Amino acid sequence: MLDFAIFAVTFVIILVGAVIYLYPSSRRASGIPGLNPTEEKDGNLQDLIDKGSLHEFLVGLHDQFGPVASFWFGRRPVLSLGSPDHLKQHINPNRTTDSFETMLKSLLGYQAGSGDGTAEALMRKKAYENAVNTTLQNNFPLLMKLADELVGKWQSYPESQHMPLCAHLLGLAMKAVSQLAMGSRFSDDAESLSVCIWSEIGRGYLDGSMEKSSNRKGRYESALAEMESVLKSVLKERKDLCSGQATFMDSLLQANLTERQVMEDAMVFILAGCAITANLCIWAVHFLSTAKEVQEKMLQELVEVTGEEPVTLDKIPQLKYCQQVLNETVRTAKLTPVAARLQEVEGKVDQHVIPKETLVIYALGVALQNADTWPLPYRFNPDRFIEEPVRKSFSFLGFSGSQVCPELRFAYTVATVLLSTLVRKLKLHRVEGQVVEARYELVTTPKDDTWIRVSRRS
Secondary structure (H helix, E strand, O other), X not given: OHHHHHHHHOOOOHHHHHHHHOOOOOOOOOOOOEOOOOEOOOEOHHHHHHHOOHHHXXXXXXXXXXXXXXXXXXXXXXXXXXXXXXXXXXXXXXXXOOHHHHHHHHHHOOOOOOOOOOHHHHHHHHHHHHHHHHHHHHHHHHHHHHHHHHHHHHXXXXXXXXXXXXXXXXXXXXXXXXXXXXXXXXXXXXHHHHHHHHHHHXXXXXXXXXXXXXXXXXXXXXXXXXHHHHHHHHHHHHHHHOOOOOOHHHHHHHOOOOHHHHHHHHHHHHHHHHHHHHHHHHHHHHHHHOOHHHHHHHHHHHHHHHOOOOOOOOOHHHOHHHHHHHHHHHHHHOOOOOEEEEXXXXXXXXXXXXXXXXXXXXXXXXXXXXXXXXXXXXXXXXXXXXXXXXXXXXXXXXXXXXXOOHHHHHHHHHHHHHHHHHHXXXXXXXXXXXXXXXXXXXXXXXXXXXXXXXXXXX
């Protein structure tokens, strides 16, 4: 299970390299302030490695050069945008693909789509989003069941018990995503855990040296082929069952997609859905364990909206404060700290011209800690989202509203079910003396497991 976490969040240098590899290079000078290459062949690659992650490298880059800065990957210039205002100037709300999907598909070797609004791209995007929505509607009772099982397990522990959030909530996410994506074939824990073939994919990317190691490359290609084989088998099984739209793959099969497209979209949903859902839940529960007053406000809202009844899918939009808690979790944890786009036509940000075919990095983790937009940015404070300008900035960055990626919307639903079940039955307590450090990759996760204690509500 922890191997899967490694895969989901440790793309390291390959994150930039895979995107650059897929597109022709450009040597046109941008004139944008930034680092000179420290090595002719590798550019600033060693600087990035020394910082430990792309996000931490970008924090230092923007501290030194401001919200619009450049660096070099190999012989190619890369532009990074690190403030909400500058990201607003570049983000196109009419694109048919989101940047998270673009990066993940590039790493998997799938065609990410041009995002140019073609009829086929729009159709595929709509089919994907409809599949996520339909799957949640048809399987909401299953999410409630999984949350009840986990909370029931936690209720059985003594108050002194330290509980590992990563282990438990990765398990919850894996069960939820695999069962909703593929059906009852993955209902048993053993079958669900078999999806940990992804761990071999993760090992191939751990230090960015896969291309230099035939053994690593072989393991990666073998694991990817095995996972694709599993999905193709499930696809055939679901097709033969003619089971309507019970699962994510069923819904895709009802759309006008090829079997290859169904397999690729299922792969993206399972990988991204599990990584984002698990880490959103982990960070939300961690932050709640440090904020008793937030737990009580969530409980008060839950009682006002649902009474003594469990939360339902149609009631979730009414849980405004819970939404604020999840928004603040995403912001404080910097849940997806980096995204990327290829500049398809020459563009401009402020006075800076962006040449065609420039790789543009969205330093979302930097932007989410911008003190001008988020006062006291390192403090966990869900009340900041009462303010309309704050909500608009968050939405424009793609974390809420119409631009949110389907996997994050799915994760919000799972997290709402979990948190509403938790705060109704338990109080969450932090473990004294614990220091939680983040590992920043494609999705931000704790470096080590995070622990909490719980006590029953009277």
